[in-house]
Amino acid sequence: MEIAFVIEKFILITVIFSVSLGVAAYSTLAERKIAGYLQDRVGPSRAGWGGMFQPLADGLKMFFKEEIIPAESSKTLFILGPSLALLTACIGSAVIPWGQEILIADRLVSLQVTDVNVGILYIFGVVSLGVYGIMIGGWASNNKFSLMGAVRAASQSISYEIPMGLSIIALLLSTNTLSMKEIAEQQHGANWNILYQPLGFLIFLVCSFAETNRTPFDLPECETELVGGYHTEYSGFKMGAFMFAEYLNMFLASAVMSTLYFGGYNYPGMDWVNDMTGPTIGPLIGMGVLFLKIFVFIFFFMWVRWTVPRFRYDQLMNLGWKILIPLAIANIVITGIVITIVDKL
């Protein structure tokens, strides 16, 4: 392995890691700002210009709070819970293609940490691991509310992984590949997968809301019934880790949705722009476009959170098992029939 390759990957990982942490930090501010604006308020506005330093202030507050480990809890698992949640939230972004290959100092550098040929399965696995952090944390707290939240999180994410997987199967039928890079390349220009899989996208969107535990599916942490759900007993930085993991998951889900259905770094007229700007600036513009799509999705997550009330538990299960799974199966069947007819023509 040549040394330049290692340096290149190291820099890429560092940048992606810090960018996703930064996005997650500022998502907390954006959440509060958007909540404010949707409710005719202005949100946090004191720390820095328009509240720009609010995430820093919140982070400092989290660090300096007293960390309480309940006496009856199992301490190892209690610490392992938030660590695992944060870890799984961080490693998901490894297979996202952030842009086309970029030319830096006569070297073509891939803007993807690793092109696993089963990239979608990798993301799927990482997302399903995410629930372990919540489950372990909730179990280790030795608290009824935490346990209830953890059980809800487990059953919710199992229920919604099925329609999510089925909606991806329909996508795979039309793309014929599991590699994130190839899927992104196939959507060159404006040839986005959303045009072929609108229903699949809708199912995937609803399921990603459930997988990231966002309202209207935030039953694991619903304050009105379970105090704080799985993080009732958590305080200080461990609480912050759980919260941060949620925002990181939201960022990852937005990136995955943008890449799978909304063309990733592709945008109409990208060939013309690439010719104009050259092989170094062009991919960077594509990267900016991808981030724009991600931010739109993050805004959408927050917009839904402050509009739609939380589901009741039986409604959640009804939606998952009785509506989304049949819809996803129907979507697979329709996709298969259409592909067969198109191939025969």
Place this chain on the structure above:
Amino acid sequence: MEPLSNRKKVLEQKPMNFWERLYLPAIFQGMGITFMHMFKKKETIFYPEVEREFSENWRGLHSLKRDENGAERCTACGLCALSCPAEAITMIAGERQKGEEHLYREEKYAAVYEINMLRCIFCGLCEEACPKEAIYLDGPIVPADYLRKDFIYGKDKLVEDPIGS
């Protein structure tokens, strides 16, 4: 049973039609409403810099008044302390000496006059009880502070500024 008012309204629970059962149209409608609220005028008042306009009968911080010559009106009769339901007011009376006529209007005055702002409920009964029109609750909001002792306001904070200062 006879309805007690004419506002009774019988709501019919019709079964939802297909469009309503889809659930998504209702969500999009709601999201449209919340999105429109982003562009509405914000109700926030940036308090320390901007103050909301108070009503005319707003009761805020007390002030001990002076008469037209600049002498303190209070005669330390104690009626305000007596009327105070929260027992927030304490005072010690003093006798006016020769040469202090420009300071105190009557022969007796309040040497110490303290209101505990943590006890005060801003009911305005002291204002009503005062026979000398010496105390009014016409000030601003009592500011926040760190220590309990700093909420006991003495004459230095309560007596209004002399005329012309």
